[in-house]
Amino acid sequence: MDSLGTNDGYFYGQNQRNPYLASQRWLTPSLCRRLPDYETISSFGQLITDNLCYNHDGGQFLPNDKFPCFVNESHVVGILQAANLGTDPSLVNFVTTDAARLFLTLISMSTSNVERVSLLRTLQFHAFDNESLPIEFRVSRDAAGRNTIWNWHPSPPPDNTGHQEPLHVPGWGHNDKTLFNVYQWRFIAPIFGADQPFRFRFQNDTVLPYLSFDQREESKGFFGEVSKVNVHPAHIKVPKMPRNKDGSVPIALKKANEDPELRKYFDKEASNLQRLRDYKSNHLIKPIAAYEHHGDRCLLFPWAEGGNLAQYWSRNSGSSLTKNKLAWIFQQLTGLFGALDELHKVNCRHGDLKPENILLFIDVDNKKTLQIADLGLTTFHELDAATRIRKAKDILTMTPPGTSRYEPPEMDMDRDKKLPAHEARSRAYDIWSMGCVALETLIWLSRGFDTVRKFREETAYFWEWEPGRGNEKKYRVESKTQRHIKALFKDLPSQSAWRELLNFVEKRLLVVNVSRDSKVSSSKHREIASEAHKEMKRIQRKYYPVTTDDGLAPGHDYERSDTKPSLPAREHNLDEFDGLIGIERKATEEQEPNINHTLPEERDNGVTATLEENVSYLPISLRCFRLSQSLMTFWTSCRIDAEKINFEIVQEGSKLNDSWESLADNGFAFQALTAIDQEQSGPLFTGKKIFCAKCSRASPQALYPAEFRPSEAQLDCDLCGILLDALKRVHNDTVLPETVKLYQTRTAVCVDGGTNLLSIYVEPGCAIPPGWQLGLPRLPEMNSPEQFTLLKQWLESCDTHVACNRQVARENLEMPTRLVKVTNPIQVMNCSTMNLSGCQYIALSHCWGQLQKNERFCLLRNNYSQLQEHIDFDSLPKTFQDAITVTRGLGKEYIWIDTLCIIQDDKNDWERESTKMEEVFSAAYCTISAASAKSSMDGFLSDRPPRSSVHLRVKGSPDLYVCAHIDDFHRDVELAEINRRGWVLQERALSRRSIYFTSTQIYWECGDGIRSKAAFLGDANFPRSALDHYRDGRQLLIQDLYERYSGLAFTMASDRAVAILGLQTRLARALKTQAAHGSFEKYFARSILWRRAQPGDMISITQSTWLVPTWSWFSKTGKIQYMHLEFDKIEWASSDFESPFSRHPDMLSGASYFGRDEDHTILRGVARRMDVSEEQVASQIWFDRKNEVKVEDLRVVVIGRNKEGVEAKAHVLVICKSRNDHGEDRYERVGVASLLEKQVSEEGVKVNIR
Secondary structure: OHHHHOOOOOOOOOOOOOHHHHHHHHOOOOOOOOOOOHHHHHHHHHHHHHOOEEOOOOOEEOOHHHHHHHOOHHHHHHHHHHOOOOOOHHHHHHHHHHOHHHHHHHHHHOOOOOOOHHHHHHHHHOOOOHHHOOOEEEEEEOOOOOOEEEEEEOOOOOOOOOOOOOEEOOOOOHHHHHHHHHHHHHHOOOOEEOOOOOEEEOOOOOOOOEEEEEEEEEEEOOOEEEEEEEEOHHHEEOOOOOOOOOOOEEEEEEEEOOOHHHHHHHHHHHHHHHHHOOOOOOOEOOOOEEEEEOOEEEEEEEOOOOOEHHHHHHHOOHHHOOHHHHHHHHHHHHHHHHHHHHHHHOOEEOOOOOHHHEEEEEOOOOOEEEEEOOHHHOEEOOOOOOHHHHHHOOOOOOOOOOOHHHOOHHHHHHHHOOOOOOOOOOOHHHHHHHHHHHHHHHHHHHHOHHHHHHHHHHOOOOEEEOOOOOOOOOEEEOHHHHHHHHHHHHHOOOOOHHHHHHHHHHHHHOOOOOOOOOOOOOOOOOOOHHHHHHHHHHHHHHHOOOOOOOOOOOOOOOOOOOOOOOOOOOOOOHHHOOOOOOOOEOOOOOOOOOOOOEOOOOOHHHOOOEOOOOHHHOOOOOOEEEEEOOOEOOEOOOOOOHHHOOOOOOHHHHOOOOOEOOOEOHHHHHHHHOOOOHHHHOOOOOOOOOOOHHHHOOEOOEOOOOEEOHHHOOOOOHHHHHHHHHHHHHOOOOOOOOOEEEEEOOOEEEEOOOOEEEEEEEOOOOOOOOOOOEOEOOOOOOOOHHHHHHHHHHHHHHHOOOOOOOHHHHHOOOOOOEEEEOOOOOEEEEOOOOOOOOOOEEEEEOOOOOOOHHHOOOOOOOOHHHHHHOOOHHHOOHHHHHHHHHHHHOOOOEEEOHHHHOOOOOHHHHHHHHOOHHHHHHHOOEEEEOOOOOOOOOOOOOOOOOOOEEEEOOOOOOOEEEEEOOOOHHHHHHOOHHHHEHHHHHHHHHOOOEEEEOOOEEEEEOOOOOOOHHHHHHOOOOOHHHHOOOOHHHHHHHHHHHHHHHOOEOOOHHHHHOOOHHHHHHHHHHHOOOEEOOEEHHHHHHHOOEEEOOOOOOOEOOOOOOOOOOOOHHHEOOOEEEOOOOOOOEEEOOOOEEOHHHHOOOOOOOHHHHOOOHHHHOEEEEEEEEOOOHHHHHHHEEEOOOOOOOHHHEEEEEEEEEOOOOOOEEEEEEEEEEEOOOOOEEEEEEEEEEEEHHHEEEEEEEEEEO
């Protein structure tokens, strides 16, 4: 790899041959037959001048969005010809790509008899371009010491890499230098925001793009004053920022005080803000830039149009807020605790939290968000530097003291000990401050802002000394503060989020004692941020659940109802997220097999690993390919013979882990690459790569040392840089560890025993060494012929898979009632009348989103005839347009889209069609999933930015590409918004194969290589592959599936009983049993013993038409969990109950069981009394919702008993008597319990439970 260290750039200075003289010879009259067209050039210069803008202090600049108007190919060619430079393509490309600002500067200098454009050839030769600006002119003397020479000195690059010699242009005098210096500033006004540097040091002549400057001081703090500045919209790149009426963008400019002693604080604040720029929380202010100009030190932030939290209190009456506003306020408080948690996780403390430092931002969509601001007081420390360690090492904080009112009592302890003002402080400081803010919020909500103002005037702190303690100071919560807390307990409703918040503030936040270990929560000490955030989220989920589902599909125009949180209970621990879908599991069982089997890929240095040594690398199943948006790679299934592996199945084995391992398939890759135009997928030229000395000596088998030290990496080295970027992503841009242990395979560089960081690809067109992965530098463009060629190649390959080829079975499937024909004219087709039986069609899985009524494009009764005649493509939502485009690209003529194939305002049609989802998705040729689209307006074929890569030329080996690892099916697909919709679960399970269009890349999924339950939902013949391998595990897999489904969201709560019918029908057929109401005849007893798995109540669902019994979890909202009952240890009490299946042996699992015959919903059982106290009721019974029934009115039906045990238990359904709408007595389920046999009466009476 000797070429890695070569830098063959060329630099020419005064000692080199002067090409300007050559250009002068080229322009002599003998060679040039006409003079330059001065008029054309000067007229164009005047046009540029006419489009300049004036900034706030009279400086002129050309807005960034005007450059394409003047620097395009046609204008550049015209000016070059006017300057007698011809139409040399390389010069035209140089101007349009790299030297637009120089080009405009030279034009502006030209007059009616002088032109300077011809200097462009010399500038091109010497590599002077936009990046060289601003040019500094320095004077020197010629060899004789008589004539003045003005030398061009380019601006040094921001990263101080590279070197460029100064340039001398003969004939240039003082006037030329002066004119260039005046005009260049017009074309280099800075741009702030995304993809731009954060720190700037501007020269005095820099023209700032501020159109107006409000000199009125908006606020003033420790560092300086804040003013409002209006920036030209072309010079601010921050999404969602609102604009003024004149189009300018308001931002906040914070100017530091001129005190020289504050310089170190400005530098610290700027550095901290730069680190916080990319934080995830929406409740941390995102700084825009920091710069120095004319001696001023300034920071730029988004403008908080809503002011600060205290101002919000003063403008609004807390007691008169609507429920939605109350929910918003609690959501914002939860978000603020989350932001604090994010800061504390990286060992960062704010140090001055107060209502005035919490700002209200209103974006262009009128979305309001509270954000923590004034982060200049923030202090970062090394992750292992806890407060007590820093104190022991005399590491003082750089943070000046915060606002005293909100500081905790330990600050007074430090003052009493006469410690420095900058003594190291704990992150518990912020927790106390947030407790103060939360308490004042509660006072405002209950008694108004005047009470808050009076409370502030009466109290200096939220703590005080306890009297009568002598010289020893003992601290407690301040007396008036305690009185307000006591009054609030009387004011606030007992069952409310605000009452629970008040209790949390009193018991866990405003706590004097601080733990020495800031990472561990202790009931005796002030709470830590992570646990505080969890508690806020718990309260929010209980009282103000956030709607996370945007979908209505399959939709209907009925009354919308509230949706529930849609992620499972373990949503915040991705390592524990028990998803059933993915690329490949490293190990499919919690209990791993103990076998000796060589891995398909050897470790470096020729050491062969076995599964005994590292069983977690066992490749079992794979049915996902993916198309990377930058480097194209292909994956296929592993060929390990699973039948020869003796798995020991345990009950917990059905809980799937979520660790993925990808395997390369160069056979398919080669086949696909030969079918596309590789010119369209060749590497993008990104300039010559720079490598440090270590990387220049690296080998393909060991690109990096096994112990990599980030501090020793060279920032200007491309190979070091791409690894550092990957490590920052993994560590969320926090402080990197001192040493990172790396492990490299032939296809990836990863953290040893952990996350993949980089992917390694071999260039096509050469002999591929064993184990290396074939790939292209970039994927064909979205919506291009090459892309569809690849997708069709995959589908054709999939058709050859035995597991995926279900042609015979498909012929027996019923076609959908309607399809959309995608060839012109686009129209809705009736499959039966148009004789479309057996035709191939695509099915679309998507989110409707939160749309206005006029944005919905649906099949309705009043437009059915019209859409059968013609559908205007341009009037369709973007997602539907993209779906039709993909269908055409795949060479298919028909697509099924729920909103266009189900009559949305016809109840009968919707009810009939919604029960046919098994047929719709099973019979589809392929399902396309708009995974990246949050609504039907978004589309999913948008361009994606290319992934950066490093091209390595290796002696004696194929060229390699190293790029960031981005394969994350779990993140991109399983956690996508679309998979939070209840309808999508069965769409995925019932589909023969799927293509997922995500925001990062394309994934595809089919059933090839299915050998374990890890691929449960990816099975083309769902659920055969999983059920073939498990006996008792079958029921556990079904329970796991239903538990997951119960946690998904629905816009119409009544859809809960419908959106799984197709999947339930398929399962019943595979198990050769009957199914209804979420239960299976074969497993009926176990399947009705479910319980609530969420803190909030399960609410009964008002059914539109269906009859759903209360003993079915279909009848209530909320996530469920099945009781943990060990197999072979339970004796089912079949004489105590009678399922509806026993009376209706022909009961079907499809739509028919939703008939109006109530007997199909009746569970008959022997109702017995319980011998339990009220206290035992609360601790032993899982109620579906808060119990309001007296114990003497409760009855139980025994479903099963333990076979053995000293104190054997009975597992019961808890019921109570109620009355229906007709005044008739009935029994309904209210919960479940496991009771001692002696607690259940021996006598009972048979009742009907509906």
